[in-house]
Amino acid sequence: MAFFLSYSTPIAHHKICTVFSSKQGSRHAVDQFGSVTLKAMPEEMALIVTNGSSNNKIPHVLTMAGSDSGAGAGIQADLKTCAARGVFCSTVITAVTAQNTLGVQDVSILPEESVAAQLKSVLSDMHVDVVKTGMLPSTAMVKILHDSLKQFPVQALVVDPVMVSTSGHVLAGSSILDMFRQDLLPMADIVTPNIKEASVLLGGVQLETVTDMRSAAKSLHDMGPRNVLVKGGDLPSSSDAVDIFFDGKDFYELRSSRIQTRNTHGTGCTMASCIAAELAKGSSMLSAVKVAKRYVETALEYGKGINIGNGPQGPLDHMFKLKRKNSSKLRLFEPSDLFLYAVTDSGMNKKWGHSITDAVKAAIEGGATIVQLREKDAETGEFLEAAKSCLEICRAHNTPLLINDRVDIALACDADGVHVGQSDMPVNTVRALLGPEKIIGVSCKTPEHALKAWADGADYIGSGGVFPTNTKANNRTIGLDGLKTVCLASKLPVVAIGGINLSNARSVMELGVVNLKGVAVVSALFDRECVAVETRKLHNLLTENVANVGSAVTEDV
Numbered sequence: 053m054a055f056f057l058s059y060s061t062p063i064a065h066h067k068i069c070t071v072f073s074s075k076q077g078s079r080h081a082v083d084q085f086g087s088v089t090l091k092a093m094p095e096e097m098a099l100i101v102t103n104g105s106s107n108n109k110i111p112h113v114l115t116m117a118g119s120d121s122g123a124g125a126g127i128q129a130d131l132k133t134c135a136a137r138g139v140f141c142s143t144v145i146t147a148v149t150a151q152n153t154l155g156v157q158d159v160s161i162l163p164e165e166s167v168a169a170q171l172k173s174v175l176s177d178m179h180v181d182v183v184k185t186g187m188l189p190s191t192a193m194v195k196i197l198h199d200s201l202k203q204f205p206v207q208a209l210v211v212d213p214v215m216v217s218t219s220g221h222v223l224a225g226s227s228i229l230d231m232f233r234q235d236l237l238p239m240a241d242i243v244t245p246n247i248k249e250a251s252v253l254l255g256g257v258q259l260e261t262v263t264d265m266r267s268a269a270k271s272l273h274d275m276g277p278r279n280v281l282v283k284g285g286d287l288p289s290s291s292d293a294v295d296i297f298f299d300g301k302d303f304y305e306l307r308s309s310r311i312q313t314r315n316t317h318g319t320g321c322t323m324a325s326c327i328a329a330e331l332a333k334g335s336s337m338l339s340a341v342k343v344a345k346r347y348v349e350t351a352l353e354y355g356k357g358i359n360i361g362n363g364p365q366g367p368l369d370h371m372f373k374l375k376r377k378n379s380s381k382l383r384l385f386e387p388s389d390l391f392l393y394a395v396t397d398s399g400m401n402k403k404w405g406h407s408i409t410d411a412v413k414a415a416i417e418g419g420a421t422i423v424q425l426r427e428k429d430a431e432t433g434e435f436l437e438a439a440k441s442c443l444e445i446c447r448a449h450n451t452p453l454l455i456n457d458r459v460d461i462a463l464a465c466d467a468d469g470v471h472v473g474q475s476d477m478p479v480n481t482v483r484a485l486l487g488p489e490k491i492i493g494v495s496c497k498t499p500e501h502a503l504k505a506w507a508d509g510a511d512y513i514g515s516g517g518v519f520p521t522n523t524k525a526n527n528r529t530i531g532l533d534g535l536k537t538v539c540l541a542s543k544l545p546v547v548a549i550g551g552i553n554l555s556n557a558r559s560v561m562e563l564g565v566v567n568l569k570g571v572a573v574v575s576a577l578f579d580r581e582c583v584a585v586e587t588r589k590l591h592n593l594l595t596e597n598v599a600n601v602g603s604a605v606t607e608d609v
């Protein structure tokens with residue numbers, strides 16, 4: 053049963069039920085079936101679920117949208133986004149547009165029979181997980197989609213209600229507005245309008261503030277979709293890019309810094325197809341939305357200087373991963389990096405006569421999977437020099453190097469990221485300074501801290517003190533119970549910290565919580581004569597323990 057519990061997000065739950073619903077023949081049946089709990093599943097059902105999730109099955113998004121000759125938006129954006137996110141993407145083309153950086157010059161709508169045939173070809177044969185819609189230029193196409201999904205239910209439907217191009221060209225006539233409201237939105241697991249589209253769908257209400265966006269999200273939710281994301285990229289009154297996500301119960305305000313670039317054509321399609329891709333991989337809706345927002349922000353940042361075309365709006369560049377700045381140097385975060393997290397201490401190194409570089413080398417040699425420089429007494433110049441030297445060592449061993457507290461030092465030496473506490477620089481400010489791809493960790497002692505860290509754009513949290521420690525003065529001990537409470541509330545991977553050593557590390561990892569990825573240690577590694585030997589011992593102990601606890605500690609959140 054442990055296998056199924058790891059897929060117990062609402063969306064994946066829906067997917068599991070979809071497997072059975074194909075016999076029942078309607079999406080309505082899927083939804084009713086969705087209320088069956090996993091524990092109540094009979095054995096034969098479990099078998100089918102296992103087969104449906106076999107290793108050979110690649111997550112699959114079907115996009116039903118228009119072709120954009122300029123390739124920033126439409127079908128082309130969806131294909132590139134899914135490819136960048138590691139998801140297979142099939143296509144149903146509804147229209148062929150001639151557009152470039154100047155605007156839309158021509159739109160040819162495909163015959164409805166062709167659209168129906170494309171949908172049938174793919175849905176009947178290719179095991180689609182998620183359908184994403186973009187430009188649906190006729191009421192008949194909405195009906196075709198509706199009927200096709202009844203016949204071939206999927207895990208989720210992501211609706212990007214494309215109505216007006218960013219250049220102002222109307223891509224869906226007013227006749228289909230009612231069809232959107234009556235048929236499409238009630239089918240949708242999420243609808244992702246921008247400000248203009250939300251306004252049109254709501255009969256022309258003006259959206260000028262974040263409060264207006266919240267009311268719009270609520271009113272759109274009343275039209276039937278399970279979740280609503282109102283995108284505020286065009287909101288005139290905000291210096292950040294603010295989106296409002298509403299799941300019918302809670303509102304989430306998702307903020308990112310506004311990137312100054314003309315290359316924004318396709319952000320809407322890209323956001324929706326990235327949400328679809330993450331859902332197809334098994335993410336919860338909220339996580340999918342957050343990943344998509346970061347993906348778009350990163351693409352904007354990397355593509356901001358690209359020069360394509362002579363018009364006012366250039367295309368988004370989806371494949372930035374292929375040509376990142378400093379691509380040989382950039383170290384992207386993996387939750388498994390937290391497995392054995394070595395945090396340095398200048399006082400301990402001085403006591404044992406270790407240079408900072410020797411200490412870091414030894415920790416890596418012993419198996420440390422990430423290093424944090426926590427040099428509380430160092431002068432700025434000395435800290436920066438130490439950071440540069442340690443970065444060379446870490447890069448040579450493909451081990452991420454984070455800087456404690458000092459965002460300026462991290463920026464100056466191009467470290468992989470920063471770890472901050474509750475009274476250090478706020479995470480959203482750190483994110484704005486470091487950009488979307490650097491690693492940010494935050495110390496969290498409570499579930500509230502953990503949720504805020506996630507909402508503000510952190511990559512992981514450090515939680516403790518698990519045990520009393522002499523390394524950090526006046527540190528409150530939260531114990532194993534406190535750690536478990538934080539882990540269960542956290543949507544981010546967690547590393548435990550505080551008084552952890554060879555004699556108690558096992559009890560930490562035996563908590564067996566899926567997002568507890570490792571231990572962060574100072575004195576048990578660095579307040580020792582031989583750092584490499586101590587690190588190796590702890591590494592071995594953790595490795596043995598993971599083998600006992602099983603897959604729980606290797607899965608990603």
Ligand SMILES: Cc1ncc(COP(=O)(O)OP(=O)(O)O)c(N)n1
Nearest residue numbers: 456471472473474495514515549572
């Ligand atoms: C991995 C990890 N977790 C927690 C901390 C503590 O950070 P903070 O609360 O800011 O305290 P200081 O380390 O700055 O004293 C950490 N450094 N690393």
Ligand SMILES: Cc1nc(C(=O)O)sc1CCOP(=O)(O)O
Nearest residue numbers: 516517521523550551573574575
């Ligand atoms: C730096 C730090 N942060 C903590 C927290 O609870 O957030 S405990 C701690 C010190 C950890 O050192 P040692 O492994 O020597 O106990």
Ligand SMILES: [Mg+2]
Nearest residue numbers: 457472473476
């Ligand atoms: Mg700090």
